[in-house]
Amino acid sequence: MTDALTVPFEEGHDAVKVIExxxxxxxxxxxxxxxxxPVAVDAERASGYRYSQRAYLIQVFRRDAGAFLFDPIAIGSFQELQDAIVDEEWLFHAASQDLPCLREVGLVPTRIFDTELGARIAGFPRVGLGAVxxxxxxxxxxxAHSAADWSTRPLPQSWLVYAALDVELLPDLRDALAAVLDEAGKTEIARQEFDAVLHRAPKPARAEPWRRLSGMHALRGTRALAIARSLWTARDAFAQETDIAPGRIIPDSAIVAAAAAAPESRKDLAAVKAFTGRASRSExxxxxxxxxxxxxxxxxxxxRGKxxxxxxxxxxxxxxNPAADRRYKAARAAVTARAEELDIPLENLLTPDTLRTISWEPPATVSDESVAAALVALDARPWQVEATASLIASAFTAPAVVAAAQDSSAEDPAVS
Known part of the structure; x- marks a missing residue:
């Protein structure tokens, strides 16, 4: 590794043009x-500014070709680019953030290398692009521009240089990180994790998304919840109509304040001091x-929501469920020790939800094989199963844990 440059790398970058x-x-x-x-790919959205999560800029870099910045709104179809690179390895930093908006324009990889996820698996203390x-x-x-409004037109040159650098360095970064992973014996682990990200199904839509309002815990009673729900729905419809991020129209705190106040007239609503936001009065x-x-x-x-x-x-x-509590604590301690041994973050070795689920409802007969099967059913990758199934089975069958389960069953036959 060379000594770090003493000035930001951006200062020596040539002017960048957007392809329209x-x-x-x-x-x-x-x-x-x-x-x-491999082909380095990145996308810039306007999260926090626009309602949609569409890409407003797509960056592509390949050795002996250079960096290209595309305006997806102006370009339209990307079928030709998809056909040209579909069989190549695509490089990302935090692929899960970019894959959905790239799929919207028809850019879908078949193989990826994620330098952010790779850095996590390698055990790096910081995994942001700059740090890696x-x-x-x-x-x-x-x-300097990661949280910028990328729907801005024209885009400032300093933003474009930043965007180009996000992909220009990825091939060299990929090679250096691949060497680290190989030396640590983690190449196959990384491959499985990259593949899991690529093929992960989108999360289903929430049944009641309005319940995600920040500060909802402060509301008391179903009538206040009904007002919050109605305001959230009205804001969401207006946000879609104007393509403005909901929080920039009226913030969550304004909805919660209005719901708590339960105003009885338009005038009363206007008098709620905490009912603020750029559209709080105009609408x-x-x-x-x-x-x-x-x-x-x-x-x-x-x-309580659905x-x-x-x-x-x-x-x-x-x-x-005291028996589940003992199982969970014993298994978590064992898995944590294994994560430290592998120098992999605990949440990457096994997701918290997976460990909680199997601890709450373990296999009827606990063994290495039955725990492994349960982990597979919970979408754990083969390397995760290999690294944790035996540990979890041993934790569940430890004498102290078994005794606690028996005591709990004796006190309450419904508890297992």
Whole structure:
């Protein structure tokens, strides 16, 4: 590894142009197809500014071809680029963030290498792009525009340089990180994790997304929940209509404040000091209609939402299910020790949900084989099963844990 540069790498970068025409796009695709090696890909969204999670800029780099920045809104179809690179390895940093919006425009890889996830598996203490680049390549990046509004047009040149660097360094970073993983015997682990990210199914839509409002815990009673639900629904519809991030229209805190106050008139709503936001007054009629609907509806929501986690939080297990509590604590200690031994973050060795689920409802007969089968059913990767199944089985069958389960069963036959 070379010594880190003393000035930000961006300062020496050439001017960057955004490709907006079909002719320029097709010329860029031909250059990328003629390049060699893996293809670095990144996408910039406007999270926190726009309602949609679409890509507003797509960056591609390949050795002997160069870096190309595409405006997906202007380009339209990316079928030619997809055809040119579909069989190549695509490089990402935090692929899970970019894959959904790339799929929207028809860019779908068949093989990936994720430098952020690879750095986690390698045991790096910091896995942001700048930190990993500095550690492995000795280059200091000034990460100044990661939270920018990428729907802005025209995009400032400093933003474009930043965007180009996100892909230009990935091939060298991939090679350096692959060597680290190989030396640590983690190449196959990384391959399985990359494949899991690539083929992970999208999360199903929440049954009641309005319950994710920040500060909801402060509301009391179903009527307040009904007002919050109605306001959230009105805000979401307006956000979709205007393609503005909901929180920039009226923040969650404003909805919660209005729901708690339960105003009885448009004037009362306007008088709620905490009811703020850029559209809190310009769209006051809209919000009052929503509040009035929540005040008068007979379709009151339940205090506890549909589709919420079926397992209680682990802190409640000692009272709710003491046997599961003992299993979970014993298994977590064993898996934590294994994660430290492998120098892999605990959540990457086995997800918290997986460990909690199998601890709450273990196989009827606990053995290495039955625990391994249960982990596979919970979508654990082969390397995770190999690393943890025996440990978990041993933890579940430890004398102290078994005795606790027997005591719990004696006190309450419904508890296992």
């Amino acid at each position: 025409s079909r002719d320029d796009y097709l010329e860029a695709v031909a250059a990328i197809a003629a390049g060699h090696g 680049v500095e550690q492995l390549l000795g280059i200091t990046l000034a990460k 006051l009629d809209r919000w009052w209609a929503a509040v009035d609907e929540g005040r008068t509806t007979e379709d009151l929501p339940r205090l 589709g919420e986690p079926t397992l209680p939080p682990p802190r409640a297990w000692a009272d709710r």
